[in-house]
Amino acid sequence: MGGWKKLLCTHNQLRIDLTLACGQSFRWKETRPGEWRSVLAGNVFTLSQTDSHLLYKVHTPVSVAEEVAQQEAADTHKRAFGDSTDSIPRKKSKRQKKIFTDSLVATDCNPENDCDKHEEDDSSFGSILQDYFQLDIDVEQLYQQWSQADSNFKNVSPKFVGIRMLRQDPVENLFSFICSSNNNISRISGMVERMCTCYGRKLLDLDGVSYYAFPAIDTLAQDGVVEQLRALGFGYRAKFISETARWILKNRSTEWLVSLRTVPYEEAKAELRKLMGVGAKVADCVCLMSLDKTGAIPVDTHVWQIAARDYMPHLQKVKSVNDKVYREIGDFFRSLFGEYAGWAHSVSYAYKSYKF
16 A cells, blocks of 8 residues: 555544553554554554544555455446445444544545545455554543543543553464563563564565564464574573463364453453463453453552552552452452453553553
């Protein structure tokens, strides 16, 4: 695709600089001020933002680009000459209607000079971004609800508007967070990129950088993965990755992870905890960030400290987070913030640990 496209989306609904850098996904990189790039759904996306729109470019692998060009040519022919099979007007989904009642893209625009000429967005790439950022959910309204429920959130939220939970691919989300044990965002990002470079399918080269798809489960289950990942600096996490991939292939299927979106939160979490290297926190991260469990609360030392200092002073006497304390903290925030407690918790967490 050539120029920038755009989706109607204000800063209050999405801040890409905060959302992409706060430790949900580890592959987004700021390639220049205000522009972010990563692999998403088998393509390389470049994102930017104005006050009113999310801007994007899509860089497709050669084979995919050819298919897109053919489809665009077919669509152009339809618009010019008509097609009896496409006589029924398209309707926007209920998900789109909530925010994107005027969802538009521009064929030629840029972050510095927003354009006025635009056309209706019916592209699959726009739909990918709407799903990935869960733009059907009105986060501005949620902020208002959370501010009414909690004075601490009310004080924090004006500085951290537009933080959303991503709806990630569960495979990438799971194996990335297995790398997160006793780690920081910078090191996790490096590990994930090395794993993709070593085991992922190469997509394309762009501005001197090679981009790779995230490895498939069966690839990570192959012989020699543990030794190779250890050589790449993964340490004990190398075995966790290999054994988790093998367990899934042996006991479930490659589609099992995404199927957990359809089961209740507690069931999904219990299933994930059967995997090597997946404790309560990692399971909750996966539940929240890729399995649609909006009430999942990942509890680590930072969250425990926030809870003890600002909400649950009796926890100041607790020396460590055991299963009982973990559940108590999660239940407290779910009671306080409601259905989207995991989203609200993430805003507070981002504020308290803001270093990214």
